[in-house]
Amino acid sequence: MTTLAALRANPNALSVHYGRFGVADRLLLTGHSHQAWPDVALNGQVEAFTDASTAVDAKWDLAFAKAERLRQAYRDLLGDGDRDTGGDIALGANTHELVVRFLSSLDLRARPRLVTTDGEFHTLRRQLARLAEEGVEVVRVAAAPAETLAERLAAEVDDRTAAVLVSAVLFETSRIVPSLDGVGAACRYQGAELLVDAYHALGVAPFSMRGLESAWITGGGYKYLQLGEGNCFLRLPSHAQDLRPVITGWFAEFEDLTSKASGLVGYAPGGDRFAGSTYDPTSHYRAAAVLDFFASHQLTPSFLREVSLHQNGLLASLFDDLDASPDVITRDRSAPREAFGGFLALTAPAAGKLQEKLAERGVLTDSRGDKLRLGPAPYLSDSQLEAAIATLGEVLR
Structure with a gap:
């Protein structure tokens, strides 16, 4: 049975099934735009x-x-x-x-x-x-x-x-x-x-x-x-x-x-x-x-929600630790993570430029207007999310 602990670990327990997308070796925070496909998709x-x-x-x-x-x-x-x-x-x-x-x-x-x-x-x-x-x-x-x-x-x-x-x-x-x-x-x-x-x-x-x-x-x-x-x-x-x-x-x-x-x-x-x-x-x-793959690994909607809440909560906490100027980049703190979907939206006037700079350093994200969107996925480990936010901190500095 797939567990949250197994997905938090490095390497993530699911990542071996996404070899063609190389999820273990890339910081793919494009989950809101689209997630990687498991190898069985081929x-x-x-x-x-x-x-x-x-x-x-x-x-x-x-x-x-x-x-x-x-x-x-x-x-x-x-x-x-x-x-x-x-x-x-x-x-x-x-x-x-x-x-x-x-x-x-x-x-x-x-x-x-x-x-x-x-x-x-x-x-x-x-x-x-x-x-x-x-x-x-x-x-x-x-x-x-x-x-x-x-x-x-x-x-x-x-x-x-x-x-x-x-x-x-x-x-x-x-x-x-x-x-x-x-x-x-x-x-x-x-x-x-x-x-x-x-x-x-x-x-x-x-x-x-x-x-x-x-x-x-x-x-x-x-x-x-x-x-x-x-x-x-x-x-x-x-x-x-x-x-x-x-x-x-x-x-x-x-x-x-x-x-x-x-x-x-x-x-x-x-x-x-x-x-x-x-x-x-x-x-x-x-x-x-892919549906058969999800079923075989018990990737049910309730479990995927548990994973998503953990990952987005971790990203939000790590972002707060950066203590970035709210004039440069900030997030909506008016509601708990349960009030949000599957990605962390960061408000930044230069969201597009931040996306470009992150990509140059190997962190793939998504942006729309003044929103830099970080979309985690079940195949990413906690250490990968930590590395992504650390890279964001480098870009901001």
């Missing part, structure tokens, strides 16, 4: 090629089995039941294509208003900004303070609102947004949709479907789940079967029994209603291999 990619070369066109039955393995993994992470009792899951290469199909299913002529925050990831930020240029009313609620964000979002929902779109964990600051069930209640009352971006929560921070049964949930495995690109999802509420996305691919025709009778474009049931078209299934093979 086995999945080879299996995809083998199935394609052996089965040729018949490979799709094999590929669809991998896709269903991924769908069930997301249901498990959401605590949303199984294939028969849980929410339907649509898969996509990225959240943007899934969110666009979701947006295309809304009646924006009757309800021309979308409510969001000013702290959303680029998938929502850019697309909603472009829709605003075309006349859609986009209301942006200040993301800070996170403690009252859900309440302030709920207050903006009215009978002209088509949807509220919000993250479970804010991608710039790492703050968890509490009480999203209250937004769900406001949306149900007004007949609006709620879409929650859980990308920065799954695999590293608590996420509950309680009170969100009628919500749409999107996310993916590129970051904390180590699945790599091409493994995103959209969880559909039960009433999604009443919606007809305008942006639709021919995979959504599979099992369609409605178009001939109605004369309209028909849709398959379940998650395939929001399906696209022909895709590269290699990512799903890779995902299945």
Whole structure:
């Protein structure tokens, strides 16, 4: 059984399984952008090629089995039941294509208003900004303070609102947004949709479907789940079967029994209603291999949260010990680590320059605007985190 003590040690007990990424010899604090893949990920990619070369066109039955393995993994992470009792899951290469199909299913002529925050990831930020240029009313609620964000979002929902779109964990600051069930209640009352971006929560921070049964949930495995690109999802509420996305691919025709009778474009049931078209299934093979690896090492959501809290708590404590000038670099100390997701966000006017200087010294981090983001991962030892912060101290000096 994998234990926190074994991961704190040097070498980290998991690091041997990440040899191709060289995690034992590199200070990879890019965990918020993306984590390293375990070596078994390559086995999945080879299996995809083998199935394609052996089965040729018949490979799709094999590929669809991998896709269903991924769908069930997301249901498990959401605590949303199984294939028969849980929410339907649509898969996509990225959240943007899934969110666009979701947006295309809304009646924006009757309800021309979308409510969001000013702290959303680029998938929502850019697309909603472009829709605003075309006349859609986009209301942006200040993301800070996170403690009252859900309440302030709920207050903006009215009978002209088509949807509220919000993250479970804010991608710039790492703050968890509490009480999203209250937004769900406001949306149900007004007949609006709620879409929650859980990308920065799954695999590293608590996420509950309680009170969100009628919500749409999107996310993916590129970051904390180590699945790599091409493994995103959209969880559909039960009433999604009443919606007809305008942006639709021919995979959504599979099992369609409605178009001939109605004369309209028909849709398959379940998650395939929001399906696209022909895709590269290699990512799903890779995902299945990594999911099996996580299961074999008992890397459960609760354990990964324990690891994350320890690592981020250690980084925060070591950073405080640097006693850096708050005018140069500081962190949010207004809430305990339990109120944050999987990375430590440091506020620094020269965050981009700090990232460059750290990279020159072998510490790979991530920055956005004035935020230098340190993203630990389960395969890093305490001594590696200590070395990273010591290097930050050298750069600051």
